[in-house]
Amino acid sequence: MGHYLLRRLAIAVPSLLGISVVLFTVLALAPGDPFSEMALNPNIPPEVQANLRLKFGLDDPIWQRYFRWLLAMFHGDWGFSFISRVDVDTLILQRVPVTLAVIGASQVVALLIALPVGIYSAARPYSWFDRIASTLAFVGFSLPTFFTGLLLILLFSIKLDWLPFVFRSDIAATGWQWWWEHLKQAIMPVMVLGLFQGASWTRYVRSAVLDVVRLDYVTTARSKGLRERAVIMKHVVRNALIPVVTLVALTMPQVFGGAIVTEQIFRVPGIGSLLIDAILRNDTPVVMAVTFVFSCLVILFNLIADLLYGWLDPRISYR
């Protein structure tokens, strides 16, 4: 186990380096310029732009810029945003709490829907409940989030005027009022993301449980005279959930990465909107930092998923 872990970590280093090289070159080759907004303004002489490019080292060859970035990253210096003229880590840290709260809550909602519905549907396949649940699940994951988001805004904000559709991270209230305001503004984005994710997970849970429920040992358990509830919960679900756990673990990096579209619709100041703004403005250090942290998390959670596998299923061993 220890050896396995060490080996995996050792493999992670070159893959991260590879990822960073690819990211950096793609960003450097992509068209655009962080100071293009200034180019449009006739009052700003072109020398200012040239001066800024020089100051941020944008005119150096790509490989030089890459190694400078890599070296700084080793020292824990994430870089400096061209656009906001702020350290990148400050920018990212500002966005982390909201992202974790909103995306995290939506993943919890998704699990709360997917597990009971999926298991119940599989326990009674082709019953009315299963048919309705399947239909809704298909509808749920075929509708894109920007559509459901707008639909919810139209219904709850414009027709009914119950919920605000602009998410504010600074709420000037304390105590219960503060919680209530936050809850109100978070309901729509959380639901949009949660229902979308929950719909597809429901299908996964259902098929995983269906695979297990037909096995001989389940028939044995039933013929021993165990109650149905005990059979499902103790014998079926525990085995069926192994692939589901992996799936959930692999989507965890998204909690950090944010949801670009949904954040844009509800103006949630999460990492997703930071990333898309940075991409649109060619703010390379920010794009680099966010995508790099994201790839680190993907690699990390892949490893965690593999380790969880072994813990859940003792037949798997690590060599």
Place this chain on the structure above:
Amino acid sequence: MNEPELRALIEDVRTGALPRRSFIQQMVGLGLTAPMASMMLMHAGVANAQPSPAYKPTKRGGGGPLKVLFWQGATLLQPHFANGTKDQEGSRIFYEPLAVWDNDGNLVPILAADIPSVQNGGVLEGGKVVRWRLKKGVTWHDGKPFTADDVVFTWEYARDPATAAVTIAVYKDITVSKVDDYTVLVSFKQATPFWATAFVAAEGMIIPKHLFGPYSGGKSRDAPTNLKPVGTGPYTFVDFKPGDIVSGAINKNYHMPNRPYFDTIEMKGGGDATSAARAVLQTGEYDYAWNLQVEDEVLKRMEAGGKGKAHIVPGGDIEFIQLNITDPWNEVEGERAHVKSKHFAFSDIKVREAMALLCDKKSMQEFIYGRTGFATANFMNNPPRFKSPNTKWEFNVDKANAILDAAGWKKGADGIREKGGKKMKFVYQTSINGTRQKEQAIVKQAAQKAGIDLELKSVTASVFFSSDVANPDTYGKFWCDMQMYTTTMTAPDAERFMDQYISAEASQKANKWAGRNICRYVNPEYDKLALSAKSELDPVKRAATYIKMNDMVVNEFIVIPLISRPRVRGGNLKLVTTLSGWDLDFSALQNWYREGGVA
């Protein structure tokens, strides 16, 4: 309109025969800005009107929160680093200039005690030296007094190339000196008719010496105050998250009585223009929204919600077509669209004239822009009330056909005109934007009737407007036959704006296509006029020259002005704003209030 006529008009204003306002409107009709017209009057000794905005609140504060929505959030709060208007607006909540422009082109004092004029001895040596008197008793948000030292420091800070301030152009060629604690002298290299640039409006915000002093020049990016502004403005800094939110609280020591009205201000960023319009006009969740680039139809439908209305403020933005007079398809001396090359069709003024006749501006205004755009003939801006007698436009396919026939372009078997084996096929590019693609379609349709085949090309805005030297699709390279975009007249003075057609600014390889003369128009006469306008001391002569230059570009059909685009803002029905088309939205933020108490 020529110089003597202008003089006669100014004389009329001085004697009171012509109201000041109509004079300014006429000048604007000729393509001058309201501030330029106002400066002409000031130079002639007609006093600046002192507008007194109807400000009703009788005490400071008590107005609750003011919630403002910017779909592009402020990314930094240091006015001299501003990447764009959004950053200037964010900074303007906290920082103030000496004076601002109101909608009629008047200079309104903010941190200045009064506006310098010839009469009060503020404008000396014919505009070579300007003496500003500062308001006394103004304090920075941290309690330190505001003095002439801060003004002088702002100049030193911004003019230092190592600071990399975006306002450097305003400050690098002037000298600022302190007379006493509340008087500064701004000296120009030569007499400057349009002297109200330094310390005025968006680029004139004063920063505190005691906080930025140690961080001038190369260390400028390390200043902690870059992120936590300390200014003299109506609101003090509370919180800032780049791209997301700027919040402020009432400045209890603000230097104007009974102001501001609101207790807090919140400037929220992100999202898109349509949903911003919805949040203000339809649901009333926010009080004010910036830059609503939304089709008028949609705005009208939202206004029916009864919570807010659209404010349409005339400004200097113009949507226009440029015709390439150089050859973009073949290399001359190793460069596409070389200044010396000739376009196979557009080098002929007749073809350009025909093309101008094929632009149906009226349909564009009616079917695309509605209230949010006016068909125009001028390159310098032009509200609909006045038409310049010197330039005119029409949409006439038959006339265009006749002109092209006469110029020797004959229709071929496929209905497309040709001359000397060259077919009239043009590539017409613009940025990706729903409105622009509709405009392209309108022009294409008319061109087809005249036997011209337009190939429509649209480029992602971030590429089109970039200054990326390696990319062939940027607007600066203009490697196609026609292109269209909106140019913004950011400064109230026309000098920089009209530089766009002097030959020295021609966009080419040598200047990495950063030159501002994108059409690569070369006309020695225009260059001469531009040069003479620069050193012209008499504002009236200068204005007449600019009008002539505008006429030249338009009447030679180098550009086809299409639509003058006013600023479109959304406001709550109860919110009383003071907006100006010549300055920032927040230029008079201290005067904003809500009617009928807290909503």
